[in-house]
Amino acid sequence: MKQLIILADMEGASGIFDSNQEAFLHEEMYPKQTLWRSYGRSCITSDVLAVCNAANDMGIDDILLYDMHFAGCRETNVELDKLPSNVRVFDLPDRSILWSRIRGQAAVEPYGIVTVGQHARNGEKDAYFPHTIHTPPLQSFFINGIHVAEIGEGVMCFCDVPYIANIGCAASHREARELSPDVTCITVKDKRTKWEPSPAETYPIIYEGVKEALKDYQNKTAYPYQQHCVCELNLTENYCFEAPESFPWKGEFRGRTAVWEAHDLETALSLFWRVHDHIKKRP
Numbered sequence: 001m002k003q004l005i006i007l008a009d010m011e012g013a014s015g016i017f018d019s020n021q022e023a024f025l026h027e028e029m030y031p032k033q034t035l036w037r038s039y040g041r042s043c044i045t046s047d048v049l050a051v052c053n054a055a056n057d058m059g060i061d062d063i064l065l066y067d068m069h070f071a072g073c074r075e076t077n078v079e080l081d082k083l084p085s086n087v088r089v090f091d092l093p094d095r096s097i098l099w100s101r102i103r104g105q106a107a108v109e110p111y112g113i114v115t116v117g118q119h120a121r122n123g124e125k126d127a128y129f130p131h132t133i134h135t136p137p138l139q140s141f142f143i144n145g146i147h148v149a150e151i152g153e154g155v156m157c158f159c160d161v162p163y164i165a166n167i168g169c170a171a172s173h174r175e176a177r178e179l180s181p182d183v184t185c186i187t188v189k190d191k192r193t194k195w196e197p198s199p200a201e202t203y204p205i206i207y208e209g210v211k212e213a214l215k216d217y218q219n220k221t222a223y224p225y226q227q228h229c230v231c232e233l234n235l236t237e238n239y240c241f242e243a244p245e246s247f248p249w250k251g252e253f254r255g256r257t258a259v260w261e262a263h264d265l266e267t268a269l270s271l272f273w274r275v276h277d278h279i280k281k282r283p
């Protein structure tokens, strides 16, 4: 059985630009914004649908989708009723980012992973809405030397799984290629060239791109399993860590930086949220 993992964010979806950025503001957090429901959801749905249709036409049996944008909000961004019947979502409370639970629900050896709706990391130039998980307070997050944002977290959680394609803002591809240089990169908007196509225009680009990527499966590589993980989380200027008296992991807090070590990526990613609990706004 061929299982495809799809990780969807939304800032990098087709059709969402500076001029209509309210489209990615989830209604549960921004009840006065109507564009998320009236327009934004259809943008990321179109992108995810293109991936699913291409995957199914290439013989994928089972699709597991993690809709991670505004994790903590109950309602999905992707309109699930528009997707093919073999698409399932991870069972998570309010779509919470629980990486061990996410990894545990997938096959031991999924066929591949696709990231879609992806934005660039904080600090990348010519990017739409660049941020690292959430900036502020996060300035950067490194695992074994790679600046990791949403793409990196997901691909590292599924280490050793062939990374098939990244779809999103042109500037998001740098992170994807640092994780796996052979990943197919499909652009749906480009700030540098001011290319702002509609979801209807990018649908066939995504569909064909994912099909080509799957045809080239034998050349796809995975981010490899790591024997040891060294993590570093840096905060923006107005925040700092308030170190707890004691904590059960190996690491330290130094002002705006926290470092920790773990023996595997799942633990490293899970500790991220434990460390994150100690972020304080500077007085």
Ligand SMILES: [Zn+2]
Residues within 6 Å of the ligand: 009, 010, 011, 068, 069, 070
């Ligand atoms: Zn997002």
